[in-house]
Amino acid sequence: MKINDMIKTNRKLQQQLTEENNAYYGDLLVYLRARGAMKKEAVIEEKALEILTDILDAQRDGISAEAYFGKQPQEIADDLLSFSPLSLMNFLKLALIALGSYSLFSIFPALIFPKNDIDFGSFMVVGLYSFISAITLFWLLGKGVYAKRKKLSNMLLGILGTLLFLGGTLLAIFIKTPLTVELPGLIGILTILTLLIVMSILFFTPSNEDKQMWSTFIPLILGCATIGILSRISYFSEYFETTIGKYIAVAILLISAIFQYLIVYLQTKKMKNTP
């Protein structure tokens, strides 16, 4: 079974768990996934699904997840992780996806106005920072699952997440490197179109099962790309220098943001209604 199919089946089966068993299994799953980030994903997901189906069997026989699996799930999960093979390739793939996605998604806002320089050095620094932050948060998330003061641990994780996000935003604003490129006129338009093609290929690739999550970014990317292209065409470029032109640019971005919000809203509603 493919990894994505296992994750989907797991999500579906969890709905059959009682509230108490769901809380127990949910913790175990978060712990296994968070602490197993550098392990072979297929093994982790396969074991997680196997445990879930067995917990469901026990539930049918009137046995709770805790009574079946044990009162020290962390110890057993650590044992499981110690027998799961390491996958450095998976880790590197994840790192590349994280860096690549960050660069692709943050480059479009930077391409809105032709006079703005594109700082590739800054992209690389913030991308690396985001990746390290994500791995740190992931590791702490796993550590917090079975913490004695779980609420405090979750609160600290939330605060750290916010601080890391603010740190990333400040880095993106203040880090300036000599690796800057100006992309005016036709070169800029061709760059935007190339990036759009790359994103479309990535989005429509047969193995991309997370279309729903990525689709939320489409309106804003298209909004930025539209302004980016129009502001580089001489017929419109002067217009975008005027106050009305700037208002129109803001309006396009606002409409894109509204569409983005609508997509998130509809997806959340759909998820809630899925049995």
Place this chain on the structure above:
Amino acid sequence: MTDKNRSSQMLKGILSGCILVLLDYETLYGYTLSLKLEEIGFDQIPKGTIYPLLLSLEKKGFIASTLVPSPDGPSRKYYHLTNSGKNEKAHFMTEWQQLQLNVSTLLDRFS
């Protein structure tokens, strides 16, 4: 190594051997295997313990698995012994019988 760790390691070794014996008799999946172990007398052991052992035995090539569709829900992962698992089972049984004999002799003589 603490006493708790030592006894836990010993128990895991014995449980692994028992799993090999059971799987040589019939193919089982996690939950049914746990019920069999309980039936034999391992009722105080948290059943979660068997999953790392199954993974370890599978990694060593002593057992293999097949997904079998189930009428009660999702497919179940049934385990069976491989040829190298059969050798390991024989090895476990010889070791266990020797150990049992040694301990019985000791108890007969000194208790």
